[in-house]
Amino acid sequence: MDAIGAFGITEPAHGSDLNSIETVAVRDGDFYILNGTKKWVGNASVADLSIIFAKDEQTGQIAGFVVEKGTPGYDARPISKKIAVRSSIQADIRLTDVRVPVENRLTEGSSFREVGEVLKGVRPMVAWQALGIATGAYEAALDYTLERSQFGRPVAAFQLVQEKLADMAGAVSSMRLMTLRASRLLDDGRLTHGGASLVKRDCARLARRVCRDARDLLGGNGILLDHDVARHFADVEALYTYEGTDHVQSLLVAREITGLSALK
Ligand SMILES: Cc1cc2nc3c(=O)[nH]c(=O)nc-3n(C[C@H](O)[C@H](O)[C@H](O)COP(=O)(O)OP(=O)(O)OC[C@H]3O[C@@H](n4cnc5c(N)ncnc54)[C@H](O)[C@@H]3O)c2cc1C
Structure with missing residues (x-):
């Protein structure tokens, strides 16, 4: 396996209602700055690359941003005390001023x-x-x-x-x-x-x-x-x-x- 990936959409307050996610991406020159929280994200605490979905503050559009392992401000903690799928990892993620280069934005799409x-x-x-x-x-x-x-x-x-x-x-x-x-x-x-x-x-x-x-x-x-x-x-x-x-x-x-x- 070359790399482990994670795909983070769900948030503590928004599971089925994904259009309401609150994680926000703010453009700052050649970077986006991500802030927010995610929940249940598979492999997030061990992933080399995590795709984090966030709302572009300027446009209100939702997009995916690739966050590379070791990026400051990305804090993923495995969820414990599960009764199911205990051999796999899901994690809570806290994103605090996570800076990702603009080229790490995956999509210009305005929805999911x-x-x-x-x-x-x-x-x-x-x-x-x-x-x-x-x-x-x-x-x-x-x-x-x-x-x-x-x-x-x-x-x-x-x-x-x-x-x-x-x-x-x-x-x-x-x-x-x-x-x-x-x-x-x-x-x-x-x-x-x-x-x-x-x-x-x-x-x-x-x-x-x-x-x-x-x-x-x-x-x-x-x-x-x-x-x-x-x-x-x-x-x-x-x-x-x-x-x-x-x-x-x-x-x-x-x-x-x-x-x-x-x-x-
Ligand atoms: C083991 C596991 C792995 C996961 N992996 C990932 C992952 O890798 N990445 C990721 O982003 N997420 C992941 N998730 C999150 C998963 O996708 C969500 O748990 C799921 O979408 C439900 O969201 P929720 O838990 O917030 O429940 P809620 O949306 O709060 O739902 C609670 C209840 O309300 C019902 N409900 C909600 N809205 C409606 C409606 N409009 N009409 C009728 N009923 C409704 C639901 O059907 C459910 O019965 C994972 C979850 C688990 C348990």
Whole structure:
């Protein structure tokens, strides 16, 4: 790996409502000076390059600014005490008079249109993550229920358990088809914003259901960290929220279907 990157949009007070971000960029000769705070930014405390989104004070336009590692005034602290995605780093960032050269400004765009293009590519990847989590949870539950005996039989032999296993297998298959289709459309340049939101939303929902059922099928062991299912159960909650919450994805899908936006 040549360099680690970070992509910072979210702020403590602005998550779904990204157009309201308060981080500000003020032009000062050949530099912009950034001030503000960011939250939840992946790899921000170890990144070689962080793209920080800020409002240009002069124009009110939102743009990305590349902040290089070691730039004075950039202070990123890893977020601790998480119940999910504990192996990855997210950080809070404080930007205090961070000077970046004007050539580090990424875009002249006046909105999050460019960010939307990035998210359109990333959301199908999140759907693949959901598929990975669901597959892991399903396979662990299948192994466990075949191994675990109650009433003198493997619990996988009971009809109610079999219905759950069949539901899980069906969900995983549906997710596989959806992710494959979305990625092919993306490769062909035919995936719409609504389509990207739909695959993220529905795969996150299905993965959440699979993890919940897997947790149940492990009985009490389903809440122990010794088994991967508890980890999947927690991780899917983060996935349900990042790259846009379930609600926001629904609104983006419906905006495309109806031509009416429920968002500002
Ligand atoms: C593990 C993880 C990694 C992340 N990585 C990054 C990253 O690398 N870079 C980055 O910039 N951000 C990152 N984020 C932030 C993530 O994108 C936000 O958490 C997400 O967009 C939601 O914002 P929020 O947490 O402020 O929730 P809020 O926006 O405050 O939402 C709270 C609740 O209100 C609902 N809500 C809000 N507005 C509406 C509405 N109009 N209609 C209906 N319901 C609504 C939401 O759906 C949700 O249920 C990450 C988050 C997590 C958890």
